[in-house]
Amino acid sequence: MCGIVGFIGQKQAAPILLDGLSRLEYRGYDSAGIAVITPQGTIDLRKSEGRLKVLSDLVHGGADLNGCIGIGHTRWATHGVPNSINSHPHMSEGGKFAVIHNGIVENYVEIKEFLIRQGVHFQSETDTEVIAQLLEFYYNECHDFFETVGRVLRRITGAYALGILCADCPDRMIAVRKDTPLLLGFGEGENYIASDVTALIPYTRDVVYMDDGEMAVLTREGIQVYDPLQQPIEKEHHHIDWDVSAAEKGGYPHFMLKEIFEQPEALRRAISPRLKNGRVVFEDMKLTAEQIRAFTRIFIVACGSSYHVGMLGKYTLERMLRRNVEVQLASEFRYSDPIIDDRTLVIFISQSGETLDTMEALKEAKKRGAYVLSIVNVVGSSIARGSDDVLYTWAGPEIAVATTKAYSTQLAVIDMLALAFGEALGTVDEAEYAAVVSELQKLPEKMETVLAHHEDIQKFAAQHFNHNSIFFIGRNLDYALGLEGSLKLKEISYIHSEAYASGELKHGTISLIEEGTLVIALGTYSKLFEKAMSNVVEVKARGADVLALTTESRREEMLKTVPTVLAIPDTLDMLLPSLGVVPLQLFAYYVALQRGCDIDKPRNLAKSVTVE
Numbered sequence: 001m002c003g004i005v006g007f008i009g010q011k012q013a014a015p016i017l018l019d020g021l022s023r024l025e026y027r028g029y030d031s032a033g034i035a036v037i038t039p040q041g042t043i044d045l046r047k048s049e050g051r052l053k054v055l056s057d058l059v060h061g062g063a064d065l066n067g068c069i070g071i072g073h074t075r076w077a078t079h080g081v082p083n084s085i086n087s088h089p090h091m092s093e094g095g096k097f098a099v100i101h102n103g104i105v106e107n108y109v110e111i112k113e114f115l116i117r118q119g120v121h122f123q124s125e126t127d128t129e130v131i132a133q134l135l136e137f138y139y140n141e142c143h144d145f146f147e148t149v150g151r152v153l154r155r156i157t158g159a160y161a162l163g164i165l166c167a168d169c170p171d172r173m174i175a176v177r178k179d180t181p182l183l184l185g186f187g188e189g190e191n192y193i194a195s196d197v198t199a200l201i202p203y204t205r206d207v208v209y210m211d212d213g214e215m216a217v218l219t220r221e222g223i224q225v226y227d228p229l230q231q232p233i234e235k236e237h238h239h240i241d242w243d244v245s246a247a248e249k250g251g252y253p254h255f256m257l258k259e260i261f262e263q264p265e266a267l268r269r270a271i272s273p274r275l276k277n278g279r280v281v282f283e284d285m286k287l288t289a290e291q292i293r294a295f296t297r298i299f300i301v302a303c304g305s306s307y308h309v310g311m312l313g314k315y316t317l318e319r320m321l322r323r324n325v326e327v328q329l330a331s332e333f334r335y336s337d338p339i340i341d342d343r344t345l346v347i348f349i350s351q352s353g354e355t356l357d358t359m360e361a362l363k364e365a366k367k368r369g370a371y372v373l374s375i376v377n378v379v380g381s382s383i384a385r386g387s388d389d390v391l392y393t394w395a396g397p398e399i400a401v402a403t404t405k406a407y408s409t410q411l412a413v414i415d416m417l418a419l420a421f422g423e424a425l426g427t428v429d430e431a432e433y434a435a436v437v438s439e440l441q442k443l444p445e446k447m448e449t450v451l452a453h454h455e456d457i458q459k460f461a462a463q464h465f466n467h468n469s470i471f472f473i474g475r476n477l478d479y480a481l482g483l484e485g486s487l488k489l490k491e492i493s494y495i496h497s498e499a500y501a502s503g504e505l506k507h508g509t510i511s512l513i514e515e516g517t518l519v520i521a522l523g524t525y526s527k528l529f530e531k532a533m534s535n536v537v538e539v540k541a542r543g544a545d546v547l548a549l550t551t552e553s554r555r556e557e558m559l560k561t562v563p564t565v566l567a568i569p570d571t572l573d574m575l576l577p578s579l580g581v582v583p584l585q586l587f588a589y590y591v592a593l594q595r596g597c598d599i600d601k602p603r604n605l606a607k608s609v610t611v612e
């Protein structure tokens, strides 16, 4: 989605803005622009369609712009085609204001018509330009930057994170947030705004997350935040401990591959501090055993891969707690009139913590009285802050659009949550508890052995990257795993792919299997191995080319039917998806590589989906 960066300090702003924007490139965008206030008190604006490099070359890395206060933006088109006119920043007709905006101004048509009637001329097709024009319109009446922004906020409806420059006020910048993420970065004699903390990692670790309706005035010396009634407030500061290298490729050709290989380490970070003397200890969780026992309903709500983790979480939680757990897509949950009361627990899962569908579902759940626990990667994100309890996944920054290490750590956290809840409810026996803890501890090492075989998967991908359609089949845990494998493949390689619960094949889908169709058969789950095998036989009989994934102990058995078998180390059934997902991630990666796809920034997708 769109990216925002703003800087005020003693240094030249443009190179910092370009650098900050480059760290947000992974979010996806189609055009970019920057604006600075020059020492002469004018706004110098440069924009271009396409990659940030085009803009950077155009302004010679920022050397062409002279000014120590500025804003920058990468745009992902919503209103108006991607071109330099529609890209941000947008300026007011008289050149007094420049604005960058993430979100949507819902009533922009009405405001635009009003301003046109006042004689204002518009240049772009965007909703954002009305903000710039409206700012100048009100400023001409009151000549006060702060008051002007307040008036504009009272007039517009919708979702917005804004960075605003006023040519008459070169000593300050104003930032505003409503329903779209924005954070403030504190430096020495310089301050920042950004839509995502990764933009600021080289510059500051001291950040404040803005909340809805808040406004901030940034000067070189400091930042003052105001509440929705425009009263000054103090905000909690967060320290970001990700280092710069965590947000760089470190010798890997793509962030996705780097993040796949970082998974064992990410798992260690997520698991080790929470296992103490053989027990799961969530020091970061406020929920008491008594509260857990009082819940009568449990939901898991998420989108995309996080939803797939939710599906696996449901299997594990239901088995360990003997309670019904409902898992729902956030985009559906919001509108499903869910049956929720104050004895309901809703678990939200989100890497970014900013997914709009998930955030809106969270608001709905809270409105109805639920206790909200979230599993989130990005510290201080909207979902984290909106929850009663947060369990961070500590995966480190995930840059590639296709999630990998966030998925694995979410899974580990939900497995540990099942143990903790099982203990509180008295539904998990000691032997199983001890076995899960012991296997959780071995998981990172076992994952390393899976990764060590990446070349086998690369070879297989080299033989199969030309398929038009690929099927994943599996039962129960393997079905949920297949959904993730299929999503990974389609999002980065653009190959059509479907995941089916194997038992469903005979109810329709098997008609799609013909000579040479590639089927990836997942047969890791020990309880259903025999049934998985019979489904493999069925698709083979119809000419499918099968790649099977199973465990080491079943490799020989599988080889009797399927010539190409990938095996993962044995572990407890509930932990197998954590290992099984790795070959599927690698397969998607190597297939996309063979096909020459833009792996880290697949077409039409964004890392953090902050629109509905």
Ligand code: M6R
Residues within 6 Å of the ligand: 303, 304, 305, 306, 307, 349, 350, 351, 352, 353, 354, 355, 358, 401, 402, 403, 404, 487, 488, 491, 607, 608, 609
């Ligand atoms: O940040 P979130 O976990 O809330 O994101 C949810 C989905 O958008 C995300 O998992 C998406 O499906 C991934 N790109 C899949 O790789």
